[in-house]
Amino acid sequence: MSSPPPPFPARIELAGEGLVLRDWVEGDLGAMPALFDHPDIAYWTPMVSPFDGAAARARLERERRLRAEGTTILLAVTADGGAPLGEVMLRRAPEGTEIGYAIGPAHRGQGLAARAVRVMAAYAFEELGVARVILELEAENAASVAVATKAGFRLLDVPLITGEEKGRPFALQTWGLDRP
Template sequence: MSSTASSLPARIELTGEDLVLRDWTEEDLAAMPDLFDHPDIAYWTPIVSPFDAEAARARLAKARQLRADGTTVLLAVTVDGGAPLGEVMLRRAPEGTEIGYAIGPAHRGQGLAARAVRVMAAYAFEQLGVEQVILELEADNAASVGVAVRTGFSLLDVPLIEGEEKGRPYVLQTWGLNR
């Protein structure tokens, strides 16, 4: 993050697309394992696996620390500000302002990821003043590629990102959406 970038607010609540994206709280800890302890989440995301009560507490603490550092926002995806159905992330990094998401298995198929991405992109454009947001996706992750396409992102002509997470090699494509 450049020294000219603005800091992130201590509290964030975003509404739109029939969603309320809000800060994680201690009241969410019990629900987090049902959202994140799943083979798909373990495979496609860097979220720890297995995801248990201890992992939930660590994720809440990490979300608060990343916000305080001014680099990352992790918000619970809800329909009414109540029970979390998943998470959406906004991360300011040298390669761009990245959005990421994970929707709990019981809540998939409702367009939650696409709607959360649109709300978070609008926040990045309108409140943070960024010109472009990116998604970094594996080409084989059909669900996430579908979200990218449905939300208007285009595959960018930039080098692939290769790495390893949890002992599994990955290759990420970068998709972009301009203001």
């Protein structure tokens, strides 16, 4: 029987690459629908759609529960610790330490996702001691393939992860970044 993962810190703030990744707070609930209620996010991610105020509240509560369980961190991507521009996730999973992200439509094209992924990867390497972080994404998601490449990840020679989400089949590639 394996022991549960060590808990994550109750509060996390990571700075680097011109970003501050910080905890989601109650004051962010009103901003979350504008970030996550979008067809791209509904299609490419498991986030609920439509993403409204109730979905924002549920996501904040879920983040707090998963962090307390030691499995997942969800952080707001910000320029300066203020208004959220998107989200970056770190999840301890059987297949590896996975990073995920979603950037609000109004904030795309600024390299936020690749920078947030690199900052979160550095946290995983330096604070959690992991040897590799992974991204799981669909080959057809050109924006995510570009993020993976820009963040320094390489496509791993492992089987596709297949399944169905929201009534559509998916096949995820696994991209990896090894500790420097």
